[in-house]
Amino acid sequence: MPVITVINQNRIIPCPTGSNLMKILRDAGVFLEAPCSGLGTCGKCRVQVVSGKIPDPAPDEKRHLSADDLARGIRLSCMVQVMNDMSIKLQTHSKTTPVLTDGYLPDFYPDRLSDGFGIAVDLGTTTIAMSLVGLHSGREIGHASAINGQHRYGLDVLSRINWECMHGEEGIYELQSAVIDSINHMLEDLYRQFNILKTQINEIVISANCTMTHMLLGEDARGIGKAPYQPIFLSSQTRNAHQIGLNTGENTILYCLPQVSSYIGGDIVAGICACQLKQSAGNRLFLDIGTNGELVLSCNGKLISCSCAAGPALEGMNIQCGMRAAEGAIEDIQIQQGEVSLQTIQNSSPVGLCGSGILAAVRELNRNHYIKKNGAFLSPEALPDQDPRRKILHFIQKKKEVVLCHDPEIVITQNDIRQVQLAKGAILSGVTSLLNYAGISPDKLDEVIVAGQFGSHLPASSLTGTGLLPQELEDKIRYVGNTSKTGAYLALLSSSKRTEMETLAHEMEYLELSQMPNYQEIFLESLQFPQ
Incomplete structure (x- = not known):
């Protein structure tokens, strides 16, 4: 039986001959970025094969790896079969990811106080944030956060739904086990830190999108991913937490917030309740931007609600030098006279571009006229010899790219621009369609409320400078943080807020954008960059 030696983790992993390298590493608990869930389309699961004979690279690998990469033994783990003993070095980054745990909290009356403790959870596709609450006082005692363990099955909900489609009941079980394990590790940390017993946890409230709620409960989510996009349930769900595998007392209650539709979930209902949009006068737009907007x-x-498939670019995926929002990720950029200034998460050395970084890069490229209105790069040869844009805009191997950093080399490619175009076109077309449906123009909006992890790293100028939002809204943008978790906190402590969320989910109107008049024309127009 061959063995894999992971040099930079000092680990030896045995495996059957012919095994897929990514699967073996994943099953052994080795972290690899895999946005495409091992389909060979993202190019992120790179390893360096130091020794051992492996098959020649497949065409999909050659599309992602340069000749220099291949010469150094760099391969995509999802495309490699293990035929004999081999030694590898991991190439992906496993730095810490800051998870947004705080959000806007309105005044409310806590009428569900009791003895014991409660847990409020924002179960996101990428990250999980949790609060331990003393039910006698209603105060947060502690909090925890982590990456959602389902990341190894893909970084977006459609990749995970596809895993269920490929693997059936086994896939459903694997995805449930992954997220249950993640939550349990967080619970155990809180139990140890605050010296409490699992039997003292009375209730857990989960705020999550429709897919994550299904996968947590072990329900079949495959219907969410294909027409007519029908989930098993939309209503709130009450279960026994211990019986689905959570490390709690035998009588701990699990309550999951209600959904509006397959793609407007309990996390959005929580945010709407926390921001009190139902009680607000005027016209206000609430945005939660990620893989799905x-x-x-x-x-x-x-x-009135809608959702749009923004794609993974705004979370740093499908971008040549993209990464999740972790330590060292570039989150903001300034370009002046061809000189680049970078701001990274935790002020660490740059590693790659997270979603806010790629959006800032496109903002600066657009502001400094490196790209045309249609998103195409200018030709360096067409610029005057002394034009400062020549410093970083290059034509390399028949491809145009902008070099942001040399050590390590971090670039923006034409494909990166196209990925951002698709994302911003989806969001802007959704905004435009909602406003058209309501019969109001952008200047009639009183406020734009941006929630979630992505918005926490995002200056308003990036939203308007790329045309993701109309320019006239820049001074009306307010960031509210993790309103998904604060909504779960409200539902944990207040019967009236829980009832309010049930009512909101039932009454909120949902628009299917693909069925809106002239949507295709609106989307195509939304792809253009403002200049």
């Missing part, structure tokens, strides 16, 4: 428009309390 969720939008809710409030016109004097009348709520």
Whole structure:
């Protein structure tokens, strides 16, 4: 039986001959970025094969790896079969990821106080944030956060749904086990840190999107990923936490917030409740931007929602030098006269570009006229010899790219621009369609509320400078943080807030953008960059 030696983790992993390298590493608990869930399309699961004979690279590998990469033994682990003993070095980054745990909290009356403790959870596709709450006082005693363990099955919900489609009941079980394990590790940390017993946990409240809620409960999510996009349930769910595998007392209650549709979930309902949009006068737009963009428009309390497939670019995926929002990720960029200034998470040395970084890069390239309105790069040869843009805009191996950093080399490619175009086109077309449906123009919006992890690293100028939002909204943007978790906290402590969320989910109108008049024309127009 061959063995794999992971040099930079000092580990030896045995495996059957012919095994897929990514699967073996994943099953052994070795972290690898795998946004495409091992389909060979993202190019992120890189390893360096130091010794051992392996098959020649497949065409998919050659599309992602340069001749220099291949010469150094760099391969995509999802495309490699293990035929004999081999030694490898991991190439992906496992630095810490800061998880947004705080969010706007309105005044409310806590009428569910009791003895014991409760847990409020924001179960996100990428990250999980948790609060330990003393039910006698209603105060947060501690908190924990972690990466959602389902990341090894893909970084977006559609990749994970596809895993269920490929693996059936086994896939459903694997995805449930991954997220249950993640939550249990967080619970155990809180138990140890605050010296409490699992039997003292009375209730856990989960705020999550529709897919994550299904996968947590072990329900079949495959219907969410294909027409007519039908989930098993939309209503709130109450279960026994211990019986689905959570490390709690035998009588601990698990409550999951209600959903509006397959793609407007309990996390959005939580945010709308926390921000009190139903009670707000005027016109207000709520945005939660990620792989899937969720939008809710409030016109004097009348709520209209839609969702759009922004794609993974805004979370740093499908970008040549992209990465998740972790330590060392570039989160903001300034370009002046061809000189680049970088701001990274935790002020660490740059490693790659997270979503806010790629959006900032495109903002700066657009502001400094490196790209045309249609997103195409200018030709360096067409610029005057002394034009400062020549410093970083290059034509290399028949491809145009902008070099942001040399050590390590971090670049923006034409494909990166196209990925951002698709994301911003999806979001802007959703905003435009919502406003058209309500019969109001952008200048009539009183406020734009941005929630979630992505918005926490995002200056307003990036939203408007790329055309993701109309320019006239830049001074109306307010960031509210993790309102998904604060919504779970409200539901944990307040019966009236729980009832309010049930009502919101039932009453909120949902628009299917693909069925909107002239949507295709709106989307194509939304792809253009403002200049």
